[in-house]
Amino acid sequence: MRLAMTTLGCPDWDVETAFTRASEYGFDGIDFRGLQDNLDITRRPEFTSDIDQTRGLLDETGLAVSALSSSISICDPDSREESVSTAQRLISIAQELDVEYIRVFGKGNASTQSVSEMADEGRETMDEILSLEGATEIQWIVETHDHWTRSDECRVLIDRIDSPCVNVLWDVGHTARVSSESPAETLDTLGSTVEYVHIKDALYDPDHEYAMDDGWRYVAPGTGELPLAETVDLLRERGFDGWILFEHEKRWHPELPDPEQAYPEFVEWFAGLS
Template sequence: MNLALSTLGCPDWNLERILSVGREAGYDGVDVRGYRDEIDVTRHPLFTDRADETQSRVETAGLTVSALSSSISLCEPGDRSARVAEARRLIEVGDAFDVDRIRVFGGGDLDAHSRAELARAGGETMREILAIDGAADFQWVLETHDAWTASADCQRLLDEMPTDDVGIVWDAAHTLRLADESPRETLDALGDRIEYVHLKDAVHDPDHRDATDDGYVYTVPGDGDLPMADVVAALHERDYDGWLVFEHEKRWHPSIPEPEVAFPAFVGWVRDQL
């Protein structure tokens, strides 16, 4: 398994520090989810006008861009032009960085639409994206997130996808907390479609100022309440050899541990599990 850090975990760091800490801590790659003040890296010159320079710096550090993690939500009925335009920009950035996969969300409003309607809208959006020149060169992966966290719901959305090549980003913290699924239950249901894995630990502390909607606060791996060791063990049993991404959500939860502490701690924790 290869290890990547997410740029969500270090929103104040410049590229030099991201790459140097990533290399020194023992990571293999960087999952790009925003850079400094810009969450959409397709609008930042380091990833557009200066992409060749940035890619050279990534390679010199001995790292790889493991994925581009976009904000695209597929399951929004109505005008899809903005999402398709973002996908087109992502393809250009992905080409510049030799990226294999692009993360998208399901999204959608279950108060306004049925799950079936949202799933159909997701399939239609994905068809438009895959019609873009070069889109089929990437693996598009849906995260277990929001309305599409439980395995059965994810499968329903996958069934609407125009190709079996659309896969799953397994955010294990979401399926554990929000879908009440054990790691093995998720893997039994979706294992053949899981192409990328996000890991993060959390402690239940609903009074904390940075608590999630369900009362959890993200913390250093191994210090929380979530059975993350069981996730790694289950992946190991299934011979998963893809990416494990430490998605430390510092951008959204500023009081959680600093990246210079959390990033090395994740690598050490994973090594203890394997």
């Protein structure tokens, strides 16, 4: 398994700092979910006019871009045109930087549509995206997020799209915390469709000042209640050799530790699991 860090966890860092420190801390790659003041990296010079410099930083550090994490919502028909346009820009970046994965969300309108109807929307959007030049050379990973945190429902979406280029990004916090699934239940349902994994820990502490709406708050890996060690053990047993991303959400939760503390602590914690 390879370790990646997300730029969600270091919203103040420029791209050179991100690469330098990721290498220093012992990560194998960086997942770009925005950079500094812009969540859409396709609007940043580091990924457009100055992409050759970014490529040079990759080569110098020996790191990989583990994924480009987009805001594309494939099950939302109102955003389909923008989703396809964004996908086209991301494909160009992925080709320049040898990126294998692009993350997308499912989303959709669960108040007016069934899971099956939303899955149909997802298939239609992905059909358009996969018709773009270069799209089938990339793995499009749908996160277990929003309306798709239950593994059986996420499986409906993946099976409906029915393409070897579309698989699952398993966010363990969502399946365990939101949908109350054990890691074994999730893996039994999603199986080999899991291509990429997000982990972070959380504690149910509804009276804490930083508790989220559901009463949980994020804490350092290994100090909360989510089954992270069990997840890693099961993935190893099943021969998973893909990316494990520490999703440190400093951008959304500024009260969390600074990346200079959180990222090396994660690498040390993960090493202790082996």
